[in-house]
Amino acid sequence: MSTQDIEKQEFNITVYTENQIGLLSRIAIIFTRRKINIDSLNTSPSEIESIHRFNIVINETEDVVRKLCRQIEKQVEVLKVYYHTNADVIWQELALYKVSTNVIAEQVSVERLLRENGARAVVIRKDYTVFETTGHREETDALIKILQPFGLIEFVRSARVAIIKDSEGFNSKLREFERREPGEDVIENEYLNQGQKVFTM
């Protein structure tokens, strides 16, 4: 085992699926069964109509992630699973912050705050203001720290969405799935992909 296998780190799991009721729970129990916490889970449409995409973030060793991915891919309505480290994806999370307008207007240079944190005001009312920022975890966390002293009323962060750097999209792959006889490139695996830049299973 390489050290990479032993160390836990954040992995982004991308799952392409059919749109089917109950699939979320079928996928979730693969993690909960091993008592693994899902740090972030997002479902969304993909580039292809009727194909859904899950983005799941967990903190685990690569060895465990690989086994989980195979068990997810085994589910009847799952077409394909990929996993990547943070370095292999472009990812974003969105956060909203609600603060008292009075406090923030009196005590903070709002313009500087927005500029330095890449934030914008979504709503400004007499009683409260909602800021929004998008970015990596550290960036959205940073703004919490800044706003906390001024009485942060409410905070929420979205699940992570991630785009795979080296992906060429799912369109060509889907055509292979629709063929009755599977083509070579559908059954990818680590043994055949050794040496490739991006690891897919």
Add this chain to the structure above:
Amino acid sequence: MEVAQQELQAPETKKATREISGSEAVLDAFLAEGVDTIFGYPGGAIMPIYDALYDYNDKLNHVLVRHEQGGIHAGQGYARTSGKVGVVFATSGPGATNLVTGLADAQIDSTPLVCVTGQVFAHLLGTDAFQETDVINITTPVTKWNYQVTDANEIPEVLAKAFYIARSGRPGPVLIDITKNAQIQKFNYEGYVPCNHIRSYRPKPIVRNQYIEQAAELINQAKKPFVLWGQGVILGSAEQEFKAFIEKAGIPSAWTILGAGAIPTDHELNVGMLGMHGNYGPNVLTNECDVLIAIGMRFDDRVTGRLDKYAKQAQVIHLDIDPAEIDKNVKTTVPVWGDCKETLPLLTALVEEKQHTEWLAKFKEFTRQEVEQVIHNELNPTTPEMTMGEAIRVLNELTDGEAVIVTDVGQHQMVACRYAKLNKTRSNVTSGGLGTMGFALPAAIGAKFGAQDRPVVAIIGDGGFQMTLQELGTIMQTGIDVKIIILNNNFLGMVRQWQELFNERRYSFVDIQSPDFVRVASGYGISGKSISDRSELKGALQEMLEHKGSFLLEIMVTKENNVFPMVPQGCSVAEIRLK
């Protein structure tokens, strides 16, 4: 692997549709899929289907069980002996939850099942209606696939998918939950179209020649190759391909509990059983072989013992249809993904014809030691009381390995699997992965329906028998011919053995009392006999086998016997103990 493809007699697509109910569509699908037997129990939410069944009585044999768990275990037994998909009916709520143990058992042992459960009306879903339970979510972890039907129009397609998913690839249980309104609803039926493709589902990975070549090279260079085979060989109907492979390469081969019988017990290269209570040689020599070839097995912890001391010296070739099994427990050198019915002949073509005489002799030497220290005494005891092993030995003499042996879980299971002679494939029905006590009696009923021309002998402990003995009622009503042997040691023997060995004989709730089993059977109109003396053993077994119809034979055996050899939990397979 296509599990013994059932004949699909799809009615020709009629241009004119006809109006039928959802319930009729369910039964029509069964006929098209070649179903002949259904195990089930009616109830409120599945009444429309049972009403339709009334008119299908001449085409579909419905077996009324006494409990839904009995129904699903019977379905499992049927699937295991027939190679077809077992079909089970249950009603909503408690009917459906009673299936859960059987689903879990079928999931872990890869048994193809289609279970149809009734459900409350769609408009009542989520309202805590009478006998409503969230069956889909309860059964998700224990099914290969499940689906809730709320509209009759979905039924033909969903059932076609259900049968396809249950039997293809690595088989498994499928549950279809149908709301009562969908069972009643009339719709325009266009005929049944069998399913053979689902976009998101790949039943088997494609075969990679490069792996076959790499595997063959490793095998050809090996000095001490060792084959481990599992149920995959049987599920893939690849017994002949398997035999041809090991015979050409001359490789000693050992089996997991579910692989038993894929080749005959007395085949020259069959060196015995793997695992915790397996044979001496296969366990010890796992840690001595240079190339380990695993075929259709999943390296269960009962087989491997302590993983970090398991076959570390060996290069591992793993043939499996399920990619998720590769590297799950044991790191593979060469993974041969695919259906072993396809991969084995490719491999056989590339391996050199060989005989590993010295290596095989090593196994025989271990066998000799095991016979001397364990087996001889177990099969030919001199103690006043009988042993489980001698009962199996005498049974072997009388059936000559032709019977289907169905076992429950515990000491008797290990003894029966170790010693039962099996000449034919699909002769061993047992709960391997889940270890479900109470499995054997209902499974034996199903096994007999699945193999009506073969004798079926259920071997059950006094504990397990009391878990599902209500199924004697099913035997009574159907008149099915199942021979039942209860090996009664007046203990929950396996737990007692562990308490003796690891808990300083602190026997905590293992001294189970039993009713008079013969009188219980007699209450159900089943003949029986109880024996406790060795002199009666052969005669009683003979009487049981020759009896027309079912027969229950209780054999009183010694109370505190232990099953050996044994790989204690947490130990390496090489640390197997003979006493």
